[in-house]
Amino acid sequence: MKLSEQDKLNIEKQPKPEDKSPSQAEDQASGEKSAAGAKQGESELDPLEAVSRERDELKNRFLRLAAETENYKKRTEREKAEFLKRANESLVKDLLPILDNLERALGHADQQADEESLRQGLELIYQDLKKVLERYGLEAVEAEGNPFDPELHEAMMQQENADVEDNTVLQQLQKGYKFQGRLIRPAMVVVSKRPAGEPEDDDGEEVPVTLN
DSSP: OOOOHHHHHHHHHSOOTTOOOHHHHHHHHHHHHHHHHHHHHHHSOOHHHHHHHHHHHHHHHHHHHHHHHHHHHHHHHHHHHHHHHHHHHHHHHHHHHHHHHHHHHHHHHHHOOOHHHHHHHHHHHHHHHHHHHHHTTEEEOOOTTSBOOTTTEEEEEEEEOSSSOTTBEEEEEEOOEEETTEEEEOEEEEEEEOOTTOOOOOSSOOOOOOOO
């Protein structure tokens, strides 16, 4: 099919897609530059803003850590209190049979005047109580006949005695006790000293005795 001369002229007059006016080209270039600039601005933060964001992030992390630490502390305290409560409960439960025996002994004492039977009953109760406390970690402090130890003994008085070495515990006035290896009460004792006029023995180191 042949085109007429008029049709050819009409086709040539139609604008091509790539043909743009100078003003249109400038507008397109300006728009592209603006978009590129906006995109670059988004990727490059202001230094002060970056520092502020980092500060806020560190602050939030610190607050979370502080809250977790406080919660852990409270939980540990609750667990400790619960443990002590249960431990005391076990001790009291083990002491109940001894309390029952004391009540029975008092009941028998009212009914009979047999002092020997009463003494034996009390001795059994004492031994039971001692065993329970020892099972929980109670330990008596060795005192009488041993050298005076200011870490374990409390000197109440001194007595002259030529038959034992100086600073020896002659008598225990009140027992001392350790609990779980820790001293909870020192033993109250009477400590020996050299009789007046007797020469001093320089072989051992003298332990100072402070009377209370």
